[in-house]
Amino acid sequence: MVLSNLQRYLSFLALSVTLFVTVVPVAAIFSDYFNDAMQIKEIWALIFPTGRRLTLLLSSVNLALSSAVTCTVLSWFIGSFLWQHTRRYAALASYAAALLWFVALLPPFIHSYTWMALFSIVNQGLGLCGVNEIRFSGMVASWWTQTMAWMPLCLSAALLGFRCVDPDLVDAAQMSASPLKVLVSVITPVAIPALLSGGVLVFLMCLQDYSIPSLYQVSTYALDIFSDYSAHYRPFRALLMSVPLILISVAALAGAIPFFRHVSTGAPRLGRVQTAPFLLPGWMRILQQGFLFLLLIQVLMPLLVLIKTVGSWERLGLSVMASVPEIIYSAQTALLSALLAVAAAVVVTGSFARIWSPLAIPLTAFALSVPATLTGIGLIGLCGNFNPLNSDMAPVAAVLARFGPLALLIIMAQVSRLDQNLFEAAKFYQASRWRVWTEIGLPLMLPGIVVAFMTVFLLAMGELSATLLVLPPGRNTLAVKTYNLLHYGASDAVAGLCLFLVLTGWFIGTVATIVLIKRREAP
């Protein structure tokens, strides 16, 4: 029973750390209320924005919603196309996922740079032909770039959703309805939780992240919070300003939950390869293929633009060498954050899944609802009072605060899908709880662990808004450095760094794909 107690303590510790980094930074800002002698009238004015701030809030919501809806719709078309062909060619989804790896490591705002570079090339050509140049800026450019930047995330969620559809359900539906009706009435509702999760995540990321709009000179509510804090250094004021964003985020998350009811939560089905075609109408196929082509452009365009801008291996080498400390620091931070997030999630889930699972959704909702800037501001205050955080651990804490609960949610969702009989059966053959957990539980949880690890790692590599505020002196992450370089117009140096990230992402993705396909083909 010593081991059981150890598990209990570890679980309690992991949960405490998760709660500490997620909730305490924001809670700590409340203490600033006593330092910030604020009138009730001012408090209300900050919580309920009017005039310019209200317009800004509405335009931010509009921008985030447009990007999220576009992402979701495109992901549905592309995801359904890949699902449809994966039924016949099982490895197709793996190859498609490998394509997404090209852009996986790029911070989202880098897409602004590549799209701006592309339009610059196009405009040069138009100029030579005497045609007016196309203006790529403002809200439309922000919407397009955000959509393209977050589409891989949304598409990954959609692919997961489509893979969870039990092929038997599709077969049964095909007996009495056309493929289009089957897709709309049976496949999509079963795949909707994952598809919608991707859309909601994109909405939250776009709502709370100002990096892309700011590069197109578009002001957003999240940027306004950051600017206001930079001007006044009043944390409690920033907290109050964040309330509308938090409420909208919570409403978006709460609105998505009813969709999850009565929908299958089955594990991904790698099942049989089917030889009979699933023929959708011609117009649907044209749309699917058109959007797939758009995805290919989105994936390959950064690569081509970056190769053209960098020009030579020598310049690539110089860019990378000039940023070795940032590369190492970013990788360290992302790796450590992902490891800690996953370790905490595994310990909490493995020991007390039933007890803590009700906490996972509110905790994740809280973490995702808090604007990144506010998390950073909270951590600044916390670092001053809690010395261990006032170090290289600060960016790690920022990532854990924002994305740690997401790892918990992913792993808990995966565990809830596992057949509990598998664990019960193991208890008959093995008395040691440790061995049951390590030899049965952990291997079964592995897919969730890998997905959670990669999600936190990739989001950590691109995290800007919170990290920017808590970086220790003399330290810089790649995301922060490239963002600053872009603001100063040093695009050549950025191109080299980004090409390095694209090639690294592609290498990791290719290796992962080969391993996955080999494993699946193994007898």
Place this chain on the structure above:
Amino acid sequence: MKAHALLNGEISVENVSKSFKGQLVLDKLSFHVPAASKVLLVGPSGVGKSTLLRIIAGLELPDEGKIYIGGKLVSDSRWTLEPHRRNIGFVFQNPTLWPHMTIRENIMFGLSSLVPDVAVQRVNTLLEQAQIRHVVDKYPDQISGGEAKRAALIRSIAPHPGFLLVDEPFANLDCPTKDVLLEFLLQTVEELKMTLLYVTHDAQEVQRIGGKVISLPRC
């Protein structure tokens, strides 16, 4: 082919072969199922009974050979008529009820060509006959395994298909439930003059259903 030109009559399987990952499952199989008859497909596990049903239903393509329904070619190695145009009902091994729809919605799914009042009346009658009227507004995860099997059976026969393909759906049921369901199935097949193709391992079921028995050989 027009969507509503219903196929009826006999099923002919001609020289059908099928392999999966290089392993031959069906080898030049041929047989004939007369209209409104009952045929049982028997044989040990892995001989391709379910695969054959799936090929006849249009869910798989044969590697070689042809399938005719009512004298019309519906499948060869390169082309297949879509399953919903074959006038076939399919009862799968598992209930395969769509989890996001109620039992009523599950059954109504295949009745979109009927006037709504007629469709509702038909659903209610079938649910009464199968003694599961009380589950009509429940979701599949809220009903028992036996009720789910009954609901799946009703879903297959509700559109009154000309052909019913049945793939061992009652394998895990207790004897009384199995008897009730089999009786209900046979009665409906008789009333609607359906052509029945039934896959089973169970000798008692073979005896109970009667009809022609085709034993599939191992390749």
